[in-house]
Amino acid sequence: MSPxxxxxxxxxxxxxxxxxxxxxxxxxxxxxxxATTLGDIADRAGAAxxxxxxxxxxxxxxxxxxxxxxxxxxxxxxxEREPYRAGADGPERxxxxxxxxxxxxxxxxxxxxxxxxxxxxxxxxxxxxxxxRLAELLRDTVARHGSGDVDRDxxxxxxxxxxxxxxxxxxxxxxxxxxxxxxxxxRYGLAWDLGVPPDAEAPDGTCDTGLSxxxxxxxxxxxx
Numbered sequence: 001m002s003p004x005x006x007x008x009x010x011x012x013x014x015x016x017x018x019x020x021x022x023x024x025x026x027x028x029x030x031x032x033x034x035a036t037t038l039g040d041i042a043d044r045a046g047a048a049x050x051x052x053x054x055x056x057x058x059x060x061x062x063x064x065x066x067x068x069x070x071x072x073x074x075x076x077x078x079x080e081r082e083p084y085r086a087g088a089d090g091p092e093r094x095x096x097x098x099x100x101x102x103x104x105x106x107x108x109x110x111x112x113x114x115x116x117x118x119x120x121x122x123x124x125x126x127x128x129x130x131x132x133r134l135a136e137l138l139r140d141t142v143a144r145h146g147s148g149d150v151d152r153d154x155x156x157x158x159x160x161x162x163x164x165x166x167x168x169x170x171x172x173x174x175x176x177x178x179x180x181x182x183x184x185x186x187r188y189g190l191a192w193d194l195g196v197p198p199d200a201e202a203p204d205g206t207c208d209t210g211l212s213x214x215x216x217x218x219x220x221x222x223x224x
Contacts, residue, residue, distance in 0.1 A: 017055055019045035021130070024066035029111035033063060033118070060118055061126060067115040068130035070108075075100045075137050078196075088194070090145040095195030097141045098184050101161045103196070105168040106177050113169045116162075145188070160184060 023044035027036040038059055042049045056062040078100040084092050105112050119125050139154045147153040164184060167175040178198045185192060 013055075016045075016047055016051060020047060020052060020055065020062065021066040021069050024063050025070050025111060028063055028066070028114055029108055032110055033059075033114040038062075060121060060123060061128070064115065064118055064126060065128045065130045067111065068128060068134050070111075071101065071104065072130060072134035072137060074104060075134065079137065079141070091188075091190050092194050093141045094145045094188055095185065095190050097138065098161070098181065098188075098190075099195040102164060102168065102177050102181055102184075105165040109169060112165060113171075116166055116169060119162075160187065 020041060023041045024036075027040055027044055031040075036059075038052050039049055041059075041062070042052055052062060056065065075097055078096040079093055081096070135154070135158075138157060139150055142154045142157055143150050161184075164180040168177055168180055181198065182192070184190075185194075
């Protein structure tokens with residue numbers, strides 16, 4: 001039997017890492033960080049325990065990479081979804097980015113709370129390939145929104161999103177996601193009906209019907 005090529009080995013390594021990252025997201029979301037062991041993650045991924053140490057220096061780094069993978073994939077899916085409003089690409093992309101991140105804070109509370117706690121750990125924020133992919137998407141979103149200085153404006157957006165997620169997950173005093181969304185939308189001058197509006201009125205009392213009218217009109221136009 002001939003040895004596997006370098007490209008085949010690389011693909012196998014990529015798939016192994018993917019399984020470990022997915023298993024980490026699932027288990028921490030189900031059980032929490034402390035109740036999840038590296039052995040649990042390896043078993044869920046169908047991988048040898050030693051394989052984790054080969055790819056990641058520890059559980060915290062593995063989980064941080066896993067959540068960054070979830071973040072960038074969720075964001076990528078939101079940004080690639082069609083259709084876009086004619087002439088509103090920049091604002092729509094930023095609105096979708098905000099809604100994607102806030103949506104994870106709303107729907108994956110255990111996982112995101114553990115992630116935020118991990119960032120405050122002694123190791124703090126550690127860049128990784130998954131985080132860099134997330135950063136690229138957010139930087140591109142800032143640029144398309146019309147930033148004249150992406151190096152300045154991207155860290156501000158990142159900080160605002162992290163602060164909003166923290167506020168949404170604060171035990172005992174969480175802020176409602178629609179309120180946080182309204183603050184971020186006001187900060188960037190975004191219309192309430194961009195992105196994926198929540199099933200609620202805007203804080204100023206107006207109804208979020210503009211997006212549904214847009215899609216209905218677009219469907220009618222395409223059928224003509």
